[in-house]
Structures are given as structure tokens and as C-alpha cells.
Amino acid sequence: MMEISTDGLPHSSRLDFWSQTVLKRMEIDKRAEDTAAFRAALRRMRGAAGEFWDHVSTAIHVERSEQRCRADSGAEIYVGLVVDGRSEVSLGDRRVRLxxxxxxxxxxxxxxxxxxxxxxxxxxxxxxxxSPQNVGRLAPAGAVRLLSSHLRTLANEAPRLSREEQGAAVDIAIQFARLALSNGDTRQLEDDAPTVLAAIRQTIARYCADPEFSVETLAVSLGCSRASLYRAFEHEPMSVAAAIWAARLETARALLLAEPEAPIGMVAFRSGFLDQANFNRMFRREFGMAPGEFRQAERMARSDTRRSAETA
Incomplete structure (x- = not known):
């Protein structure tokens, strides 16, 4: 394990030291920094497949330009967990707030x-x-959660691990990172509402049948704030919460058609409703009839269609 720090260095040389020693592929915008206040530290461990970084610093602006990319042909992927603080990463004309x-x-x-x-x-x-990687925030699910938990544990336990254990733990973290990336869970949440709106609708459709799914859990799933959700729906005909309930009702409608013998209460529960009376009331308001009436009407319509086909 290697540890690097700006402590003990003259204030005037800290940014240059950090740029040359740690942020080798990035350029620091020295004009934007308070040189006298800058402090940073890095703990680095190696594995067979790559490295683990535990990085702390005060505010800093960095950039990797197209010219720099062409000059050093950097062939590395960084997958990081924000433990403390906030950041904004710009990727072309897109911005991701972390x-x-x-x-x-x-x-x-x-x-x-x-x-x-x-x-x-x-x-x-x-x-x-x-294949090239998407760049942006990863949705907090599956392998991403495993990676996040492992990174935190590795950071906390590193001083008590042997060199062999450190290397093995680093390689496990990289395996989790590769798994997360291969699952296609990257979310490129930009500041423009259409992109956020598309991600919101996709996530609602995927998780609306969970009775615990809410605006709060939607925000967590997407890695954005509730304010971002509300802004995306600012000009939509319904609110974020209403969109979740509408998706549940559409799920219930599809289940009523696909499983004509399933009890109404079971359909309600599998669609994200815990209260059947509330489900009946909302279904009637949305479709103009109770769930049982809707199912009966569909049966009669199908029966009429069959008779017409047999008569023709």
C-alpha cells in the first residue's frame, strides 16, 4: 500500500506536485484554485487487474482535453464511489452532478x-x-451495490490486511466494477428534461409493481434529487407520483386481461396496491368501471368476436 500527501509541502508547490504525481492524466486549472488552501491525500493499493484509490482533497478543477487524450492515449477506466462531498463532472455538453x-x-x-x-x-x-464504456452515474442496483459496499469495506479494512489480501480485495472490486458495467446499468442523467424524463418513465415501468416504490425510491434508483424529478415533469399532464399510480393501473389492466381467473385482490397486490378498496376506486376513476366489470366486459367482447368469426 502506498500513501501520498501534500502535507509538509510548501503551499506554492502542492498543486504542481499533485498534478505530476497523482492526476497524471488530468490538468489542474490553477486559476480556479486557492493554492494556499489546497490539501490532498491518496492511499493506493495494487492488484493483478488494476489499482484501488482512496482519495481526499479540497476543492479542485481538473480537465482532460481532447489534445491530452490524443497525446497519451490513456487506456484506463475509473469507477469511483463518492464517499463525502459533491462534484460536477462535464462530459462534452452533458453535466452529471454527483x-x-x-x-x-x-x-x-x-x-x-x-x-x-x-x-x-x-x-x-x-x-x-x-468495447467503449458509457460515461456517467451508475444506477444503484445489483452489482453496483455490491461494488459500493466492497469499496467502503476495503477502504476501512485496508490497514489491517496483508499485501496479498489487499491485492485480492482490489481484484474483487474490479470484478464487481466490470460486472456492473457489463450489466448496462449506466445512467447518463443530464440536465435536460427529456433525457431525465425518459429515464424516469423507464424506471417507473420497471419498478411500479413494488408497493414500496415511491417518488423517494425513484430518485434513489436514478441517482438524482426529487427536485430534478419535479422539474422533468413540470410541463407534463400529470405529476411524478401520479405517473407511478398510472403505471400501476396499466399493469393491473394488463394482468386482468392476461389472467382472467386471477382473484381481483391478487391482481391489485401484484400491481403495487396494498388496499383493494383503493385499487377498485382508482381503477374505476381511470377506466370508467370497476376491475370486475372491466374483466366481464372484456370476456363478453371476446365471446362476441368468436361468435362473429364462427358465423362468418
Whole structure:
């Protein structure tokens, strides 16, 4: 394990030291920094597949330009977990705001700008796979949660691990990172409402049948704030919460048609409703009839269609 710090260095040389020693693929915008106040520290561990970084610093602006990408042909992927602080990463004309708990990926083959406030990140650096990676925030599910938990544990336990244990733990973290990326869970949440709206609708459709799914859990799933959800729906005909209930009702309607013998209460529960009376009331308001009446009407319509076909 290697530890690097700006402590003990003259204030005037800290940014240059950090740029040359740690942020080798990034350029620091020295004009934007308070040189006298800058402090940073890095704990680095190696595995067979790559490295683990535990990085702490005060506010800093960095950039990796197209010219820099062409010059050093950086072939590395960084997958990091924001432990503390907030950041904004710019990828072309897109911006991704990061907060504690977010996991994101950076492909050093692509230009990037970042404004890190006082922050701490833990992450892994490794060689990319055969295909280019999307760049942005990763949805907090599945392998991403495993990666986040492992990174935190590794950061906390590193001083008590042997060199062999450290290397093995780093390689496990990289395996989790590769698994997360291969699952296609990257979310490129931009500031423009159409992109956020598309991600919102996709997530609602996927999770609306969970009775615990709400505006709060939707925000967590997407890695954005509730305010971002509300802004995306500002000009929509219904609110975010109403969109979740509408998706549940549409799920129930489809189940009533697909499973004509399923009890109404079971259909309600499988669609995200815990109260059948509330389900009946909302279904009637949406479709003009109770669930049982809707099912009976569909049966009669299908029966009439069959008789017409047999008569023809």
C-alpha cells in the first residue's frame, strides 16, 4: 500500500506536485484554485487487474482535453464511489452532478472536466474491455451495490490486511466494477428534461409493481434529487407520483386481461396496491368501471368476436 500527501509541502508547490504525481492524466486549472488552501491525500493499493484509490482533497478543477487524450492515449477506466462531498463532472455538453453514495465511471480515452468540492472518493482503475464504456452515474442496483459496499469495506479494512489480501480485495472490486458495467446499468442523467424524463418513465415501468416504490425510491434508483424529478415533469399532464399510480393501473389492466381467473385482490397486490378498496376506486376513476366489470366486459367482447368469426 502506498500513501501520498501534500502535507509538509510548501503551499506554492502542492498543486504542481499533485498534478505530476497523482492526476497524471488530468490538468489542474490553477486559476480556479486557492493554492494556499489546497490539501490532498491518496492511499493506493495494487492488484493483478488494476489499482484501488482512496482519495481526499479540497476543492479542485481538473480537465482532460481532447489534445491530452490524443497525446497519451490513456487506456484506463475509473469507477469511483463518492464517499463525502459533491462534484460536477462535464462530459462534452452533458453535466452529471454527483453526491455522496453515487458511483460513476470515467473512460480516460474521452475528454472530461470535473469540479470537485472538498470530497473523498474510493474507486478502482483498470484496463477497459473490448468495447467503449458509457460515461456517467451508475444506477444503484445489483452489482453496483455490491461494488459500493466492497469499496467502503476495503477502504476501512485496508490497514489491517496483508499485501496479498489487499491485492485480492482490489481484484474483487474490479470484478464487481466490470460486472456492473457489463450489466448496462449506466445512467447518463443530464440536465435536460427529456433525457431525465425518459429515464424516469423507464424506471417507473420497471419498478411500479413494488408497493414500496415511491417518488423517494425513484430518485434513489436514478441517482438524482426529487427536485430534478419535479422539474422533468413540470410541463407534463400529470405529476411524478401520479405517473407511478398510472403505471400501476396499466399493469393491473394488463394482468386482468392476461389472467382472467386471477382473484381481483391478487391482481391489485401484484400491481403495487396494498388496499383493494383503493385499487377498485382508482381503477374505476381511470377506466370508467370497476376491475370486475372491466374483466366481464372484456370476456363478453371476446365471446362476441368468436361468435362473429364462427358465423362468418
Amino acid at each position: 453526491q455522496p453514495g453515487d458511483v460513476y465511471v470515467t473512460d480516460f480515452a474521452r475528454p472530461i472536466r470535473a469540479h470537485w468540492l472538498r470530497h473523498r472518493e474510493v474507486g478502482v482503475v483498470f484496463a477497459p474491455g473490448p
